[in-house]
Amino acid sequence: MKHSLQMYAKIAGQDVVDHLHQLADRLRGLKVVHINSTKVGGGVAEILHKMVPLMVELGIQASWESITGDSKFFQCTKSMHNAIQGERTEIPDSLLRTYEETNARNAEMLAEKVRDADFVFVHDPQPAPLAHHIAGRKGRWIWRCHIDANKPFRPVWKYLRTFVSSYDASIFSLSTFAQSLPHPVYLIPPSIDPLHEKNIELNEDEMRSVCERFAIETQRPVIVQVSRYDRFKDPLGVIQTYKLAKEFVPSLQLVLAGGGASDDPEGKIVLNEVRAAAVDDPDIHILLLPGDDHRTINALQRAADIIVQKSIKEGFGLTVTEAMWKNKPVIGGDTGGIRIQVVNHHTGFLVNSPEGAALRIRYLLYHREKLEEMGRKAKQFVRENFLITRHLREYFTLMLALLHGKEERIELA
Ligand code: UDP
Numbered sequence: 001m002k003h004s005l006q007m008y009a010k011i012a013g014q015d016v017v018d019h020l021h022q023l024a025d026r027l028r029g030l031k032v033v034h035i036n037s038t039k040v041g042g043g044v045a046e047i048l049h050k051m052v053p054l055m056v057e058l059g060i061q062a063s064w065e066s067i068t069g070d071s072k073f074f075q076c077t078k079s080m081h082n083a084i085q086g087e088r089t090e091i092p093d094s095l096l097r098t099y100e101e102t103n104a105r106n107a108e109m110l111a112e113k114v115r116d117a118d119f120v121f122v123h124d125p126q127p128a129p130l131a132h133h134i135a136g137r138k139g140r141w142i143w144r145c146h147i148d149a150n151k152p153f154r155p156v157w158k159y160l161r162t163f164v165s166s167y168d169a170s171i172f173s174l175s176t177f178a179q180s181l182p183h184p185v186y187l188i189p190p191s192i193d194p195l196h197e198k199n200i201e202l203n204e205d206e207m208r209s210v211c212e213r214f215a216i217e218t219q220r221p222v223i224v225q226v227s228r229y230d231r232f233k234d235p236l237g238v239i240q241t242y243k244l245a246k247e248f249v250p251s252l253q254l255v256l257a258g259g260g261a262s263d264d265p266e267g268k269i270v271l272n273e274v275r276a277a278a279v280d281d282p283d284i285h286i287l288l289l290p291g292d293d294h295r296t297i298n299a300l301q302r303a304a305d306i307i308v309q310k311s312i313k314e315g316f317g318l319t320v321t322e323a324m325w326k327n328k329p330v331i332g333g334d335t336g337g338i339r340i341q342v343v344n345h346h347t348g349f350l351v352n353s354p355e356g357a358a359l360r361i362r363y364l365l366y367h368r369e370k371l372e373e374m375g376r377k378a379k380q381f382v383r384e385n386f387l388i389t390r391h392l393r394e395y396f397t398l399m400l401a402l403l404h405g406k407e408e409r410i411e412l413a
Contacts, residue, residue, distance in 0.1 A: 005057050011194050012389040020389060023396040024058035030118040030399075031139070032062040035110070037077065037126035039066050040291040041259060042228065043190060043318040044123050044146055050193040050388055051395075058392075065113060067106040067127045072098045074265050077126040083156035084125060085148050085232060085313040091156060100129055107133030119399055122167070129163040140402045143170040146190065147315040148336035149177040169402060173316045173337050186398050189340060190316045191391035192325060192382070198294040199325055202302060210299035214285050220251040221365050224304035226297055226322075229258045229270040232313040234333065237354050239277045239284065241310060244358035246283075249365050257287040257300050302326050305371065306364055310357055314338050321386045324348070324378035329371055331360050341386070347378035 009017045034052060036044045048064050055062035069077075076095035083089045107130050114120050114130075118139040122130055124146055131141045143164045149157070149172065157179065164170060164181060171186045172178045178185045192199055211218050223242060227233035235256055242254040256274060258267075271288065278284035289296055301307060307323035309332045314320075316337030320330050324341070330348035332338040342348040349360040364371040 005054060007195055008387075008389050012383070012387050016389045016393075020058060020392055020396070023393060023400065024055075024060060027396060027399055027403075028059040030060055031116065032060050032119045032121070032399075033114050033117045034062070034064045034121045034123065035067065035114070035127050035130060036064075036123040037067050037069070037074075039064075041264070043316070046196075046198075046318055047190055047193075047388075047391070048123075050196060051392065054388065054392060063113070065110055067103070067110075067130070069102040069106075069126075070098075071265060073102040074126075078265055080125045080156055080160065081147060082232075083153040084145075084160065086151045086153060088153050089156065091159075096159070103127060103129035104133050106130065110134075119402075121395075125160055128160060131166050132163055140168040140399075141166075142398070142402075143167040145170060145172050145177065145315075147177075148313045149179060149315075150174075150336065152179070169398070171398070174340060177315070177336070184402075186394075188391065188394045188398070189337065189386065190318060191386050191388045192318055192321045193388045194325060196294065198298045199322055200298070202295070202299055206295070207299045207303050210296055211303050214255070214287060216253060216255060216285055216300075216303065218303060220253055221249060221305045222253040222255060222303060223306050223308050223361060224255040224257065224300050224323075225308045225310065226257045226301060226319045227309070227311075228264060229267045229274060230264065231266070231270055232311055233258075234310045234312050235270065235274045236277055237312075237357075238308055238310050239274065240354040241308065241357040241361070242284065243281075244354055245361040245365075248358075248362045252361075252365075253283045253285065255285045255287065255300055255304070257289055257297060259289045259291050259293075297322075298326075301328065304328055306331060306361055308357065308361075309333065309338060310351070310354075311335060311338060317341060321382050324375075325382045327372075327375035327379050329364060329374035329378060331357050331364075343377075343381060347374055347381050 034048050038045055052062045052064045076099045079089045079091050116138050120141045121144050123144045169184045171188050173189045175187055225238045246252045278286055301323050307328045307330045309317045309320045311333040314336040320332055320341045323330050330342050332342045334350035334352050344350045351357040
């Protein structure tokens with residue numbers, strides 16, 4: 001559904017929308033291309049689906065392209081993703097060749113669209129070598145890293161860095177992720193769209209019918225984690241957490257809701273492990289949802305008493321912010337972006353183990369007034385920091401800074 005920017009004034013404030021118009025006026029007519037590796041699944045696609053139309057509405061010629069590749073390519077980029085997030089994964093030369101050749105091929109197909117663009121935002125490692133292959137590129141090329149690059153496995157980062165270095169700037173979500181690069185490095189955390197189907201208010205009937213569809217009992221407590229089936233999201237740790245918490249709250253139910261992203265080849269293996277771990281417990285609901293079933297995700301997040309995001313590594317968990325926007329406290333892994341998303345003891349808890357997570361679940365389910373207070377604070381925190389309007393403003397400010405040659409860092413106020 002298309003939303004007019006003016007609709008955000010009610011949520012974020014008229015001054016915020018006015019400010020966006022002011023900034024965009026100075027960028028009017030410029031050609032901006034975003035490039036990533038999938039249109040469906042995962043946080044980057046989620047953001048671009050809304051970010052690009054809003055830029056267009058503000059008078060910018062924005063568009064979104066996705067590169068394509070075969071399973072070998074995505075096997076390589078998944079290993080690269082894992083290595084940048086700290087896993088000690090050597091990537092065989094044959095896969096790196098596929099990575100480079102795939103990017104060279106995609107560059108040929110995209111050349112016409114990007115050569116004369118004023119700004120090209122290239123998201124994550126998958127398409128990073130593109131810039132290298134576009135001869136005579138005119139505009140500013142920005143590499144946008146969405147993942148937790150706090151302690152990358154050095155040999156893989158060194159390799160990727162050779163491509164990233166040819167960009168004019170890069171963006172990381174947090175200062176602790178920022179790497180040393182020969183160009184300006186900006187800090188911009190991601191955001192959610194409050195008008196997205198995933199985040200709009202839903203009525204009780206719709207929530208109830210979604211729960212009925214999956215045999216979730218609304219009168220019993222339920223914890224939910226929404227995530228791709230990925231080891232860094234620690235779904236097995238969530239099951240362990242649930243089992244520990246259930247010893248104290250026997251009526252507890254767990255929902256793991258996930259789908260695949262087309263650039264994630266490991267999902268099936270992890271899903272099978274998760275199913276095996278849950279096999280003997282009818283109160284664990286493992287859901288595999290289509291990537292565009294946003295209303296179901298919305299309903300499940302709203303039906304939850306508490307949202308869990310027990311990631312071991314996380315660039316920025318959109319699911320965390322989505323849940324907080326729905327007045328839910330979040331028990332999140334004490335890692336990466338989650339550390340700036342969850343204000344420990346105020347909007348949820350940061351945890352380091354299944355035992356810690358179970359303890360917090362038990363506490364919140366026994367202290368309902370605290371649970372509700374944290375939920376209220378969570379929503380306010382998102383309103384002030386993590387809506388798409390703030391994200392757009394920072395992209396515009398960055399574009400203006402690059403156009404006018406200022407090398408300044410932009411940080412969240
Ligand atoms: N998501 C979804 N369906 C699923 C799993 C995830 O729609 O089955 C959405 C989720 O609501 C969020 C995004 O995909 O908007 C995941 O972003 P996040 O930053 O949490 O994780 P990523 O997958 O990018 O690592």
